[in-house]
Amino acid sequence: MCGRIEASFALCDRADAVRRxxxxxxxxxxxxxxxxxxxxxxxxAPQVPEPYRRTLIDYVWDI
Known part of the structure; x- marks a missing residue:
């Protein structure tokens, strides 16, 4: 069971790193x-979930 939890944290860490x-x-x-x-x-951008992806793109283009 611990292996699954650690794997879940690793996936979350990678997703957070991409968003950062x-x-x-x-x-x-x-x-x-x-x-x-x-x-x-x-x-x-394709790895960042919506609506955060749109927020980042709008920020760049000052929309």
């Missing part, structure tokens, strides 16, 4: 206009 990386890329893309960070956000 996407949020950081969105912030940097908006604040500096970095194309590299926009590319990073574009790469990570």
């Amino acid at each position: 990386r996407a949020a950081a890329a969105a912030y940097r893309a908006r604040s500096t206009g970095s194309l590299a960070d926009l590319d990073t956000l574009t790469e990570l």
Whole structure:
């Protein structure tokens, strides 16, 4: 049973890491206009759940 719980935490940690990386890329893309960070956000966006994904994209484009 412990193995399943640890595996669940590992999945959550990875999902959280993706959301954090996407949020950081969105912030940097908006604040500096970095194309590299926009590319990073574009790469990570499919892994970020809605509606948070839309929020990040709207933030970058200041909608």
